[in-house]
Amino acid sequence: MTVTGEADMLAKIHALEMGVQKDARAAVKDGAEIFKDALQADTPVWSGETDAPEHMKDDIQATGVKTAGGTLTSDIGYGTTTGYRVHFPNSGTSKQDAQHFVEETQEHTRGPILAAFINHLKVGG
Numbered sequence: 001m002t003v004t005g006e007a008d009m010l011a012k013i014h015a016l017e018m019g020v021q022k023d024a025r026a027a028v029k030d031g032a033e034i035f036k037d038a039l040q041a042d043t044p045v046w047s048g049e050t051d052a053p054e055h056m057k058d059d060i061q062a063t064g065v066k067t068a069g070g071t072l073t074s075d076i077g078y079g080t081t082t083g084y085r086v087h088f089p090n091s092g093t094s095k096q097d098a099q100h101f102v103e104e105t106q107e108h109t110r111g112p113i114l115a116a117f118i119n120h121l122k123v124g125g
Contacts, residue, residue, distance in 0.1 A: 020121075023120050023121055024072055024120070024121065025065045025072060026120050027116060027117045027119075027120035027121060028065045028072045028073065028074050028117075029064075029065050029074065030116045030120065031074075031113040031116050031117060032062045032065075032074035032076055033062070034109055034112050034113050034116060035062075035076050035105065035106075035109050035113060036060055036061075036062045036076050038105050038108065038109045039060055039076065039101075039102070039105045040057050040060050041057075042101045042102075042104060042105045043055075043056050043057035043060070043101060044056075044057075044089055044099060044101060045057055052082070052085075053081065054081050054082055055082070056078055056082040056085070056086055056089075059078050059079040059081050059082040059083070060076065060077070060078055060079075061076070061077065061078070061079050062074055062075070062076045063075045063076075086102070089101070090102050090103075
């Protein structure tokens with residue numbers, strides 16, 4: 001890279017910063033998709049009678065990438081239709097054992113998500 005003056009240097013720094021920001025947003029988006037897909041696969045499905053209109057695994061949603069205090073985030077979780085009941089099978093009740101599927105999903109996706117982040121930041125997308 002050749003810099004021919006102060007304005008050129010500032011322009012190149014700005015371009016580099018924008019490229020890193022773009023790659024970081026793509027990395028967070030890909031990481032969110034990895035977690036969303038794994039959570040959908042790990043979420044148990046009740047096979048008995050129910051009045052619920054929708055299974056929890058069919059109501060998993062991810063927000064777009066957003067910036068909060070300089071940190072890029074994407075929220076992944078259950079929608080309003082099923083979100084209120086996720087803690088029953090995950091944490092257990094007096095009549096059912098805890099399945100801890102949310103925590104297990106977090107554990108086994110940590111490596112693939114970090115690999116996706118590293119790939120985006122090394123290669124640039």
